[in-house]
Amino acid sequence: MADHPTRPTIKTLSEMTGFSIATISKALNDSPVVTQATKAAIRQAAGQIGYAASLRGMSLRTGRTYQVAVLMPVASASGFEWDGVDYAQILSGIAAGLEGSPYRMSVHVVRDAAEGLATARQVVEGHLADGLIFSGIQAQDPRVEYLCAVGFPFVTLGRCRGDLTYAHVDVDSDWAAWAATARLIAGGHRRIALINPDPRLSYALDRIDGFTRAFAQVGLPVPQDLILGGDLSTRFGKEAAMSLSRLPDPATGFVCVNESTALGALAGLRDLGFDIGRAASVIAYDDINASAYFAPPLTTFYLPIEDLGRQLGGFLLRRLAGEDPATLQQLTRPDLVARQSDRLERVSPWEGNT
Amino acid sequence: MADHPTRPTIKTLSEMTGFSIATISKALNDSPVVTQATKAAIRQAAGQIGYAASLRGMSLRTGRTYQVAVLMPVASASGFEWDGVDYAQILSGIAAGLEGSPYRMSVHVVRDAAEGLATARQVVEGHLADGLIFSGIQAQDPRVEYLCAVGFPFVTLGRCRGDLTYAHVDVDSDWAAWAATARLIAGGHRRIALINPDPRLSYALDRIDGFTRAFAQVGLPVPQDLILGGDLSTRFGKEAAMSLSRLPDPATGFVCVNESTALGALAGLRDLGFDIGRAASVIAYDDINASAYFAPPLTTFYLPIEDLGRQLGGFLLRRLAGEDPATLQQLTRPDLVARQSDRLERVSPWEGNT
């Protein structure tokens, strides 16, 4: 393809300056064995012709690829359903975190954890990247175990359970579920549903922990029958809300895992003729900021998803620079955004219904 | 890093089989100069030790990178707003379209068209990828012009206006806007709003064309004052709907560019106290299938966004194989999904209000 005739190489610089390619290389890498005068001359020449090292050449020689691989999960999608996850924001954040470094981002689509492990293997064994970033961490995650075992640098969005030490960024789901549940309990709700993701996911367990703790704290029994796990689709949220509202002793409050399921829950309750806001309260993680426009607007926990991505990128760079993974761990507590009343207005034990 | 001691190279195979590395290379590339017997022996050995060619080595020698770069647009995001675009689905589609080829996908985040051009330049001049995929095409798109000029292979999601020949996949926005508008006109609406994206975008113009044609066809004046361009955020949809509903002669129908703006329009109308479904009708592009859960559920044009991605990937592969871009052009007409009534019930000229 039409390049500028041929782009300059280290050899071009060698001919320009009269120094050997070895010296050029060392100068550009700021090696201490080269004199300042030589470095200056070489850099000047490099700047003049706009030299940029060929990643291919560097890559072959050093074994590094200057690539960071991201495993992007997509719902297995038999008939696409919105899952409310704006992965583009995460990617954007990661890219921002990588900015200024020579690392670029390659994205590998994975449909489930098994495929994720296979892809991680490919990346490691095929030297397709120098580091890995992924999410959707399971309580016991084969990818984390594998990568720890082979010593390949990676950062995860989420933590698995177990005592492995690795770099990660996570949201305090335990706390968020606790806070949401406690809020609804304080509002008079007793039959509170936990609309949860796939129970194999680590943060699904965190949420159950927080949910449970909120009840235990005030000495109330945990409504085990109202904990439902599924995917993140709107459809699941709707089905879950409908089935839990049809129980003899129905749920009045819903702690949803994200906005997509919350939207589904709203739709389900509406379909059953409930007056949301009076009959039920819905609380969600807020990662795309759409719940403000729902009817009614939802109380959410705001998740700065792009910032998390930025952290992931930054952590990976530091990990690649050799930093100890134990120092690269961060837990973010999301901010509560109160929008809709969380009071139970229908059957509150301590206040009349208004 | 702990690789399997060292991964096998062409040299390993050479020692195993006794053939020279030249013969090995030719055999694996199915060159006709090698005998079938030799090929079989070499392939057998390669399979046995699980040999896979090093992309780095290939890359350096051939100049190809076996990478496809995708320019992913992200909203400049001063205070993140949902834009209703599930770019993850597009990426997933592209990856699916690339499957089976040695090409992998790298993602470059771009904030606007100018940055897009700069990134395209980097990719081309730095040989960072063999082909490019991007979207958000403007009526006059500097990226398209540049890439055509330098002859770099690319495929776009969307078409620019002009007579350049290049590979692309697009949605028939003209038709969709026409169909949506005609539907509302048939339902009795006369004051129909067009909630449009950034007017520099090529498909914004297509939508205006279709919108205009629908009015012209039945001899009605085009409500120019109801055409509003903005970003794809829910906030813009809400603001647009509110301002257009407060006019002396307010809009009763809304042709929204996507689900995010449509959600905003619904929220805006609700805030103003309108009974949506009676007072107004909203129609949207449907690319994430969430509108089924809105209140009321919206009539939409279903857009198989992942399929479009798959086409993009497939087209780029064919383009890289040397196919003529003129044969790599596709226009998809989205399917109408009728959900909510598009009849005007408040002030219909030919039927009473119920």
Place this chain on the structure above:
DNA sequence: TTCCCTCTTGAAATCGTTTTTATCCGCCGC
């Protein structure tokens, strides 16, 4: 028998770097 041609394989150059090792030169110490 000799020569040439074809068919298969091998040797070597190449892509653009980095890194190890060698060379050159001046200077210090003895």
Place this chain on the structure above:
DNA sequence: GCGGCGGATAAAAACGATTTCAAGAGGGAA
């Protein structure tokens, strides 16, 4: 005056593939 040393640069060997060109074997024709 000479050996050695250190400082600056050059030469050469990788990294792992592809590709050009040479070489060797075998066969057919004169």
